[in-house]
Structure formats: structure tokens, C-alpha cells
Amino acid sequence: MISKQQIEEKYTAIFEQAPAYVVRSPGRINIIGEHTDYNEGFVLPTAIDKAIYVGIGKRDDHIIRLYAEDFKEYFELALADVHPVDKGWPNYVLGVVHQLQLRGANLKGFDMYIDGDVPLGAGLSSSAALECAVGFALNVLFDLEIGRVDIAKIGQLAEHTYAGVKCGIMDQFASVMSKAGHVVKLDCRDLSFSYKPLELDDYAILLLNTNVKHSLASSAYNDRRASCEEGVRLVQQKFPEVKSLRDVTLEMLEAHVRPVDMEVYTKCRFVVEENERLHQACDALEHGDIETVGRQMFSAHEGLSKEYEVSCPELDFLVDYVKSFPEVIGARMMGGGFGGCTINLVKKSFQDLLVERLAPIYKEEFDLELTAIKVIPSNGTELL
Structure with missing residues (x-):
């Protein structure tokens, strides 16, 4: 588990001021319901205690500055110049920015620090967690008033367009919508859902x-x-x-x-x-x-x-x-x-x-x- 304080300290060291917000967005598991999503069936995911964390703050220009702790890499781009890039990880952020721009969101420049403890390559949807963390953080930073289900949809579209992966909606939906101690029964046809208790006892x-x-x-x-x-x-x-x-x-x-x-x-x-x-x-x-x-x-x-x-x-x-x-x-x-x-x-x-x-x-x-x-x-x- 990464603490809010750790994110704030790292963000401040890199961007020389404190972040306005710190957002946590989790990876997910799926209890049952595999290969049902693209057949308009049901899935039963829940978020886990491994997550992507982002610190975010406004800038007074139109520059996006990103730092990914996992790769120890810095990335910068003008808001007006958002496009898919060769380097992989910024695309998950830029794809979300692009979707918000398409919706007419009034964005300005921002600094973002990214860290996480979702094991990469284990199928726990670290990419969806990042997309949802970015969508959620930009939503609060710029008062965009976007609902949670739409944040999930924006993450999915970012993955389709900028990461080039035609994923279903389950990963982003589970990352944004989960509730501790429950699984989400999600209908992949119309995105209606209900929570089921997950009482594991022993x-x-x-x-x-x-x-x-x-x-x-x-x-x-x-x-x-x-x-x-x-x-x-x-x-x-x-x-x-x-x-x-x-x-x-x-x-x-x-x-x-x-x-x-x-x-x-x-x-x-x-x-x-x-x-x-x-x-x-x-x-x-x-x-x-x-x-x-x-x-x-x-x-x-x-x-x-x-x-x-x-x-x-x-x-x-x-x-x-x-x-x-x-x-x-x-x-x-x-x-x-x-x-x-x-x-x-x-x-x-x-x-x-x-x-x-x-x-x-x-x-x-x-x-x-x-x-x-x-x-x-x-x-x-x-x-x-």
C-alpha cells in the first residue's frame, strides 16, 4: 500500500509544489464470467487492494508534465498537441485527455506524478487502473462533473484509441465502481449492475x-x-x-x-x-x-x-x-x-x-x- 504522504512528497520533489489532489484507482480480479463480455453476457469483478496512484496539480499554462515512478521517466507535451506517442505509458494518460477534449472539457495544463503497486503483466488491469485514475483526477481538478460510469467509458475509449487494445468495459468499470466486501454483477449489454456480498469468512x-x-x-x-x-x-x-x-x-x-x-x-x-x-x-x-x-x-x-x-x-x-x-x-x-x-x-x-x-x-x-x-x-x- 502506498500512502498519500509518499505521493505528495514525491510529487513535491519533482514539481516543486504540493499536489492539489491524490487519487487511488485499483486493479481488479474477476471471480467468474470469462469471455462472456464480448458476447453481451455477465461478469463478476471486484477491485483489489493494489492500485495506481496519481498526484495532480494545475499549471498556469497549457503544458502537460508527467512523471512515471515505475519507469523513472519524465514526459512533457502541449495540450494542443495531444497525440499517440511511441513511448508506451504516456498514451494511457494522453488517451484520456483526448477523450475529454472530444467531449469539449475545458482543460488547462497540469502536472501529474504516477506510481502504483499493481503487479504488471499479471492480468490485474494496471492500464485500466491508470486510465481511471487519470479520468477521476482530471474530473476533480477541473470540476468537469463527469459521472463514474462515464469515467469508465472514457478509460475504455482511451485504451481503444491510444493504446490500441480493443478491450471490453469490465476492467475500467470494476476499477471505478467497486465497493469493498462486494463483487459487481455487471451486465455487459447495457451496463446495468448490482452489488453482491462477498463474505469470505475463513x-x-x-x-x-x-x-x-x-x-x-x-x-x-x-x-x-x-x-x-x-x-x-x-x-x-x-x-x-x-x-x-x-x-x-x-x-x-x-x-x-x-x-x-x-x-x-x-x-x-x-x-x-x-x-x-x-x-x-x-x-x-x-x-x-x-x-x-x-x-x-x-x-x-x-x-x-x-x-x-x-x-x-x-x-x-x-x-x-x-x-x-x-x-x-x-x-x-x-x-x-x-x-x-x-x-x-x-x-x-x-x-x-x-x-x-x-x-x-x-x-x-x-x-x-x-x-x-x-x-x-x-x-x-x-x-x-
Whole structure:
């Protein structure tokens, strides 16, 4: 955890005055609901206690000055000259500025210091956290009166246009909208949402990072999207009112997709069943039944691995290994696939012992270090 005072001191050392505001915007996890977002389905994310922090202050000219602690890098640009740059990290800030300019926001120059403790490359959405921190900070600094959902949308558009990643809305939405002790049940079709209680009691959420990213990820993602779209097209021939897999039942798939294309059928069935698992997990959360949530997670991993085929040997190994311990009640791969983390529901008292046992076996099997990340569900973007 980084303190407000640390940010203020660093900001003051670099920009020679105190920041007007310090904003914290968290990374996120997703309990269940993977590859459902681009099919207008449901997701179940929450923010975590790892975040991006920005200090911000006004200038009396039209210059943007940025400093990123992670890279020990300084960047400067005139507000009138905002455009995507070759250096990666400023684009997440500039993309948000650009979206605000398109909305006619009355911006002036500002100084911004950026730091964070979201582990990079672990699939915890550090980029979305940064975009939301920037949007939130500029909103308070210049009294823009932009609502939280719009801050999330601005972050998503910044990612599309300046970072070149066509992400869904989940990451930004979770970063801005989360509430400690809850998950957000988000409908990716219309962005309606509700909070479900996440009462973990004796359990904790432990992420195990494979420290691997297979190059299959982007091509496989495009293939899966195409399969889902093809399944919808086949069903639409009989049911023209169907807009996405969200509207499709298993019976429709059985009758209209399975006889035509078994591969497409299998991929579409996974998405339809994943939405169903999410609804069942939400019912269980309402009743404080964390064991049922865990079972749905194991079931989701099975589907992601065997049916949707977006897992990898490292992820499968970690999920299979933890299954043998009664202290682990649920685990699955999290994120797009082919690397990143597994998310595990583990008895609090067993977390360290599990990692102690698992790390050397994982190292022996794959010659890779295993990184454990303990996370606590937390509030979304806030002013410190």
C-alpha cells in the first residue's frame, strides 16, 4: 500500500509544489464470467487492494508534465498537441485527455506524478487502473462533473484509441465502481449492475501467477470471437430476434449449431454455460455460500480449458494441483488465457503453506518461478 504522504512528497520533489489532489484507482480480479463480455453476457469483478496512484496539480499554462515512478521517466507535451506517442505509458494518460477534449472539457495544463503497486503483466488491469485514475483526477481538478460510469467509458475509449487494445468495459468499470466486501454483477449489454456480498469468512483470495504469456493469446481471441459470431448467425436463421449469445439457449445450440459445426457449438456452449455458472454463483453469494462459488470456479476452469481451449499447461497444472487440498474450495484461470494468473479461494491459514509446497514443484515442472499475490476486495477509485 502506498500512502498519500509518499505521493505528495514525491510529487513535491519533482514539481516543486504540493499536489492539489491524490487519487487511488485499483486493479481488479474477476471471480467468474470469462469471455462472456464480448458476447453481451455477465461478469463478476471486484477491485483489489493494489492500485495506481496519481498526484495532480494545475499549471498556469497549457503544458502537460508527467512523471512515471515505475519507469523513472519524465514526459512533457502541449495540450494542443495531444497525440499517440511511441513511448508506451504516456498514451494511457494522453488517451484520456483526448477523450475529454472530444467531449469539449475545458482543460488547462497540469502536472501529474504516477506510481502504483499493481503487479504488471499479471492480468490485474494496471492500464485500466491508470486510465481511471487519470479520468477521476482530471474530473476533480477541473470540476468537469463527469459521472463514474462515464469515467469508465472514457478509460475504455482511451485504451481503444491510444493504446490500441480493443478491450471490453469490465476492467475500467470494476476499477471505478467497486465497493469493498462486494463483487459487481455487471451486465455487459447495457451496463446495468448490482452489488453482491462477498463474505469470505475463513477464506481468502490468492492469485498464483504463472509468469508466462503464450503468443497464442491474440490469434486465439479472434478465433473464439469468430466462433461465437458464427454460432449467433446460425441461430438467427431460425430466431432472427437473437442479438448475441446472451439470448441463446442450450436447446437452440443443440438444434441449430451442433448439426452444422461441432467446433462452433462447443465454443458457444461454453459461453452460455458460463453465464449460467455466474448466475448460480451470485445466488450462492446472496446466501453466504462460498463453497458453491468455489465449485462453479472449478467448473469454469474445466470449460475454459477443455471446451473454450484458452488455458495452457501451466494454468492447468496449478488448478489441478490445488484441487487435492480440502483447504482450497475453488480455482480457475483468470483473464483471456494462455498465461497470467489462477484465482484461488483458499483457507486463510493455508495460503503460505500452499505456496511453499507448490512453488518448488512448479519450478521443477516448468522451470518458472511462481509468484503468489494476496488480494483483498476493495473500494473503487477514490480521492485520498
